[in-house]
Amino acid sequence: MTGPLRDLRVVELCDELGQYAGKLLADMGADVVKAEPPAGSSARTVGPFVRDIPGPNRSLDFWYHNTNKRSAVFDFENDDAGRERLRKLILAADVAIEDRSPGTLAALGLGYGALSSERPGLIYCSITPFGQDGPWARFRSSDMVGLALGGPMNMNGYDAEDAPGAPPIRGHGDQGYKTACHFAVMGILAALLHRDHTGEGQHIDCSMHEALNSTTEVGLPYWLYKRENVIRQTTRHAAAHRTEPWRYPAGDGRDVLVFGVGRDNASWKSIKAWFQAEGFGKQFDEPRFDDPRNRQPARGSPEAGEILAEVGRFFAAHTAEEIYRGGQERGQAWGVIRSPDETLSDQHWHDRGFFVPVKREGLEGAALMPGAPYVLSATPWELRRPAPKLGEHTAEVLSEAGIE
Amino acid sequence: MALPLEGIRVCDLTWVIAGPTATRVLADFGAEVIRVEHEQAVDPIRLGRPIVGDHPTLNNSGFFNYFNRNKKSVLLNARHPDGMDLLKRLIAKSDVLIENFSAGVLESWGLGYDELRAIRPDIIYCSISGFGHSGRDREFTTWGPTAQALSGLTLTSGLPGKPPAGWGYSYMDHTAGYNGAIAIMMALHHRNLTGEGQHVDISQVEAGIVLNGPAVLDGAVNGRTWRREGMPPGNRAWEPAVAPHNTYACAGEDRWLAIAVMNDAEWQALVRAMEEPDWALDPRFATNAGRLANQDELDARIEEWTSELDDYEAMELLQAAGVRAGVCQKPGDRFERDPQSRARGWWRMLMHPELGECEYDGVTPRLSKTPGELRSTSPLIGEHTREVLGEVLGLGEDEIDAAQASGALM
Numbered sequence: 066m067t068g069p070l071r072d073l074r075v076v077e078l079c080d081e082l083g084q085y086a087g088k089l090l091a092d093m094g095a096d097v098v099k100a101e102p103p104a105g106s107s108a109r110t111v112g113p114f115v116r117d118i119p120g121p122n123r124s125l126d127f128w129y130h131n132t133n134k135r136s137a138v139f140d141f142e143n144d145d146a147g148r149e150r151l152r153k154l155i156l157a158a159d160v161a162i163e164d165r166s167p168g169t170l171a172a173l174g175l176g177y178g179a180l181s182s183e184r185p186g187l188i189y190c191s192i193t194p195f196g197q198d199g200p201w202a203r204f205r206s207s208d209m210v211g212l213a214l215g216g217p218m219n220m221n222g223y224d225a226e227d228a229p230g231a232p233p234i235r236g237h238g239d240q241g242y243k244t245a246c247h248f249a250v251m252g253i254l255a256a257l258l259h260r261d262h263t264g265e266g267q268h269i270d271c272s273m274h275e276a277l278n279s280t281t282e283v284g285l286p287y288w289l290y291k292r293e294n295v296i297r298q299t300t301r302h303a304a305a306h307r308t309e310p311w312r313y314p315a316g317d318g319r320d321v322l323v324f325g326v327g328r329d330n331a332s333w334k335s336i337k338a339w340f341q342a343e344g345f346g347k348q349f350d351e352p353r354f355d356d357p358r359n360r361q362p363a364r365g366s367p368e369a370g371e372i373l374a375e376v377g378r379f380f381a382a383h384t385a386e387e388i389y390r391g392g393q394e395r396g397q398a399w400g401v402i403r404s405p406d407e408t409l410s411d412q413h414w415h416d417r418g419f420f421v422p423v424k425r426e427g428l429e430g431a432a433l434m435p436g437a438p439y440v441l442s443a444t445p446w447e448l449r450r451p452a453p454k455l456g457e458h459t460a461e462v463l464s465e466a467g468i469e
Numbered sequence: 470m471a472l473p474l475e476g477i478r479v480c481d482l483t484w485v486i487a488g489p490t491a492t493r494v495l496a497d498f499g500a501e502v503i504r505v506e507h508e509q510a511v512d513p514i515r516l517g518r519p520i521v522g523d524h525p526t527l528n529n530s531g532f533f534n535y536f537n538r539n540k541k542s543v544l545l546n547a548r549h550p551d552g553m554d555l556l557k558r559l560i561a562k563s564d565v566l567i568e569n570f571s572a573g574v575l576e577s578w579g580l581g582y583d584e585l586r587a588i589r590p591d592i593i594y595c596s597i598s599g600f601g602h603s604g605r606d607r608e609f610t611t612w613g614p615t616a617q618a619l620s621g622l623t624l625t626s627g628l629p630g631k632p633p634a635g636w637g638y639s640y641m642d643h644t645a646g647y648n649g650a651i652a653i654m655m656a657l658h659h660r661n662l663t664g665e666g667q668h669v670d671i672s673q674v675e676a677g678i679v680l681n682g683p684a685v686l687d688g689a690v691n692g693r694t695w696r697r698e699g700m701p702p703g704n705r706a707w708e709p710a711v712a713p714h715n716t717y718a719c720a721g722e723d724r725w726l727a728i729a730v731m732n733d734a735e736w737q738a739l740v741r742a743m744e745e746p747d748w749a750l751d752p753r754f755a756t757n758a759g760r761l762a763n764q765d766e767l768d769a770r771i772e773e774w775t776s777e778l779d780d781y782e783a784m785e786l787l788q789a790a791g792v793r794a795g796v797c798q799k800p801g802d803r804f805e806r807d808p809q810s811r812a813r814g815w816w817r818m819l820m821h822p823e824l825g826e827c828e829y830d831g832v833t834p835r836l837s838k839t840p841g842e843l844r845s846t847s848p849l850i851g852e853h854t855r856e857v858l859g860e861v862l863g864l865g866e867d868e869i870d871a872a873q874a875s876g877a878l879m
Contacts, residue, residue: 070655231631403621444667
């Protein structure tokens with residue numbers, strides 16, 4: 066079986082900003098050639114590295130974001146012949162993705178305008194921090210700067226009692242770049258479906274700023290309809306007014322997320338039975354706990370206070386994972402706050418074959434990394450090859466395309 | 470202009486946020502998205518704040534309007550045999566069926582993938598659930614914050630020595646929705662090649678774990694966890710380790726500027742923009758290694774400089790000098806002050822019968838020949854019941870009246 070994009074040839078001219086878009090296409094079957102300058106993509110210098118030893122083929126960040134791609138080197142910035150070879154390669158492709166600042170590739174004769182006249186079916190996607198035009202088009206950015214201006218960062222932070230004067234907080238993992246790439250791929254696929262019917266290609270102007278602007282949930286509606294800015298709160302949603310905490314410490318020092326205890330009668334019954342089976346909450350049998358309104362913390366009833374206190378004692382006597390599983394087994398959408406690496410020990414993901422082994426330089430055996438973001442029954446995600454070494458496929462790519 | 474997904478019909482059984490986000494994207498690009506709703510189990514977002522007016526009416530939620538523009542709404546009672554029959558007829562006329570119920574719910578309606586395929590052989594069936602439709606914990610459920618906690622996104626957002634800040638909104642509802650739109654469009658391309666449909670099974674937690682691949686690999690390869698002293702690093706850089714890289718308080722209440730210096734040349738540009746204060750010429754700050762080793766002092770010095778300045782003016786000054794800097798914009802700033810979004814015509818206005826004049830964010834990315842567009846507000850509940858039953862299913866007026874009288878359309 067092969068992926069749904071197995072008929073697509075893609076040339077990717079991307080570093081940290083756009084490389085995830087190329088991965089999303091490559092992982093679903095597209096033949097993605099990463100065109101790199103002789104020194105290699107700057108993404109190869111981003112750590113962490115295998116055993117912390119830097120090197121162009123040792124970046125774990127690069128390994129992850131460049132699966133299933135091939136690498137071909139072109140001296141397209143300095144050398145006319147290299148530029149011409151790259152131009153020919155793009156003219157033989159279905160899709161080009163680039164993340165240079167606006168106008169950079171056009172100045173080299175590699176912009177959409179010059180290429181599309183020779184290949185009208187080309188889909189050419191430009192991913193930039195702010196879009197191709199406008200007063201900020203030439204602003205310099207980064208993942209954090211993008212998250213700041215785009216809006217997500219101002220949603221994340223702390224209650225004053227947890228961290229007085231704390232700034233808005235950036236979630237890690239280059240999430241601004243990831244969101245930009247999700248939008249880039251949505252645009253490329255929409256353009257591809259149009260091309261399937263008409264043969265017509267087009268240019269796609271993908272702005273990280275706009276992608277992030279559309280990705281802050283309640284933030285914009287509160288401004289657009291109420292002219293209110295939501296306020297940041299520790300480990301929970303930003304809101305117009307302070308809301309109840311969700312995060313509780315467990316006995317092992319880790320945290321769980323709990324959204325109300327026994328809001329409805331069915332879940333109250335099962336949680337009560339769970340607590341009492343372990344010797345907690347004996348008083349919960351008293352009729353005053355039967356009314357769900359008495360159990361809501363926001364109402365400040367003595368019963369709600371007693372429940373919270375008992376929950377605190379129960380949680381202190383259990384590990385976070387026990388509370389998470391116990392709640393879920395009783396129909397509660399509770400969570401446990403895990404570090405990314407801790408997901409590796411959850412057997413559910415192994416049941417689904419989610420983590421995939423990757424072998425590469427400097428590694429004894431194979432290491433596991435996250436695999437499919439979506440499971441397609443007829444055309445599944447597949448790891449066909451690990452991230453390429455710099456220039457590993459230059460000769461074969463040129464020879465396949467008949468380029469000298 | 471043509472829309473890229475024109476002619477694609479989506480039978481949309483989604484609710485809350487993750488599913489409607491997927492269909493928002495498809496609708497923005499021109500798909501005919503038909504939300505199938507039921508008065509006895511209404512989408513809670515129809516009651517979601519902010520609302521306009523004193524009480525929720527099902528049609529006055531700005532929150533619902535944000536996620537459901539460009540869509541149609543049909544009332545169908547799937548618990549009524551005639552309602553189920555009409556739902557199956559709608560599925561037969563649809564290219565895509567999407568839902569984000571807990572795993573097993575649609576099967577319990579007798580609409581598992583095999584049954585759907587019997588109704589429409591090339592159907593693309595997309596399910597979005599917390600844990601996916603296979604695996605030992607498939608019946609567990611999530612909200613956006615649960616998925617963020619389980620995937621590692623919550624823990625990796627915060628200041629060292631503090632509880633996690635996490636994400637102040639359901640980032641994973643948005644992102645699971647984007648994954649849904651992506652997977653559906655990939656499946657449509659495969660169908661164009663072969664005529665074959667398929668089942669797309671999305672787990673919201675998996676969709677979160679893939680967003681921190683390098684941190685997982687750092688654990689698998691180097692045995693390192695983010696649960697350690699000094700982590701998460703707040704707004705300082707994890708990788709590549711560079712300094713200065715942080716948010717700095719500016720003049721005014723809760724005003725912050727993000728500054729990212731990635732190399733020595735950018736550091737020198739920052740020093741020039743600050744007019745070369747003596748402290749900045751200290752040789753300890755000349756190299757990235759020195760700046761990393763003295764980061765507390767470095768950040769305090771830079772904040773002394775920014776704290777006197779207006780955040781937008783400081784940003785302009787630094788950007789003119791070639792330094793990566795950006796204001797931490799609040800929602801109101803994004804709408805009222807952001808010149809980039811204004812210049813690009815990002816904000817759009819439509820008139821909604823209960824909400825009045827509504828502003829919307831635009832459609833991105835921008836396709837040069839077949840751009841997505843804002844065509845209609847979110848639908849009133851059941852607004853398109855008669856239209857869809859008539860035009861899509863070919864029912865006559867009296868048949869629709871009969872279905873209405875039987876209780877199938879509620």
